[in-house]
Amino acid sequence: MLVSLYRYNPETDNAPYMQDVELDIPEGKDLMVLDVLNLVKEQDPSMAYRRSCREGVCGSDGMNMNGKNGLACITPLSEVLKNNKLVVRPLPGLPVIRDLVVDMSLFYKQYEKVMPYLVNDNPAPAIERYQSPEDREKLDGLYECILCACCSTACPSFWWNPDKFVGPAGLLQAYRFLADSRDTAQEERLANLDDPFSVFRCRGIMNCVSVCPKGLNPTRAIGHIRNLLLQRAT
Amino acid sequence: MVNSVTNLGRSGVFDWMIQRVTAYVLALYTVFLFGFILTTDVTYDSWSALFDQTWFRIFTLLALLSIGAHAWVGLWTVTTDYIKATLPRFLVQALCGLAMFVYLVWGIQILWGL
Numbered sequence: 001m002l003v004s005l006y007r008y009n010p011e012t013d014n015a016p017y018m019q020d021v022e023l024d025i026p027e028g029k030d031l032m033v034l035d036v037l038n039l040v041k042e043q044d045p046s047m048a049y050r051r052s053c054r055e056g057v058c059g060s061d062g063m064n065m066n067g068k069n070g071l072a073c074i075t076p077l078s079e080v081l082k083n084n085k086l087v088v089r090p091l092p093g094l095p096v097i098r099d100l101v102v103d104m105s106l107f108y109k110q111y112e113k114v115m116p117y118l119v120n121d122n123p124a125p126a127i128e129r130y131q132s133p134e135d136r137e138k139l140d141g142l143y144e145c146i147l148c149a150c151c152s153t154a155c156p157s158f159w160w161n162p163d164k165f166v167g168p169a170g171l172l173q174a175y176r177f178l179a180d181s182r183d184t185a186q187e188e189r190l191a192n193l194d195d196p197f198s199v200f201r202c203r204g205i206m207n208c209v210s211v212c213p214k215g216l217n218p219t220r221a222i223g224h225i226r227n228l229l230l231q232r233a234t
Numbered sequence: 235m236v237n238s239v240t241n242l243g244r245s246g247v248f249d250w251m252i253q254r255v256t257a258y259v260l261a262l263y264t265v266f267l268f269g270f271i272l273t274t275d276v277t278y279d280s281w282s283a284l285f286d287q288t289w290f291r292i293f294t295l296l297a298l299l300s301i302g303a304h305a306w307v308g309l310w311t312v313t314t315d316y317i318k319a320t321l322p323r324f325l326v327q328a329l330c331g332l333a334m335f336v337y338l339v340w341g342i343q344i345l346w347g348l
Binding site: 192196232 | 235236245246247248249250251310311314315316
């Protein structure tokens, strides 16, 4: 099997380049892309990529495999392989630090903007803030995000305006707190989003939905935010 | 909150709503014109009789205003996506704004000059 890897080491390379590696994959085994990268790293220890839990929980190994973003640890080769070839690139649109490692500062900056924490001005009760099962259900499909950045880096609106458009990952979290019955800062949250860039740069092309390794739907969450903004303004 | 002074409505919701409402007006106008062309024998007389009526002039003016606002929101989005340097972006936006204004005045002149 041929693996084509994006390589760039700013200390030694003038420009990024693609490195082709020929690999022998054990017969009858469907490896994950991360396993393939580990095999490459055995041959060439200078290869750099992020990984941690290797089971789709930590969100470290988001990358672009044969043109589609995903988590290398839970993407089987059989799913992405084309003509027995695998092309691995870093997540698109973010500055590359080295090889497959990208600088996620802008992504986190947008995440920080949406105040991804519960705000409640009322005095804390003795035990905990109660929430009905129905209200808790509203957070399903929102809280599961692991911030792997696969969605935001698959979004052209985020590519063109990563400093102004919050991006699908940030907006999914924005709605996660807008929808939380225990949160009291809805007005402040909406006021922060009511500009032509933060939410409305989304053109609804749903790349985010197509790549999300957790099967979440940021486009739907963005639609809900848009409705809330509309209700607030009219 | 991202500040912007060149977009039409100053707010994201307002721009979004303008684009939707104007889209409905333009769709309605287009459907009406197609309907007219398909159901009427289009001659100079029937065409000028249509444009002689005040309600149709108002409808046409509304469509002209709508296309101006719709195009402004759309082109503003395109220019802020693709033209990163401020001066060229502002110049292109100014050019688009000027073109829309010219078309509007010109359209009014044609509508009431017939």
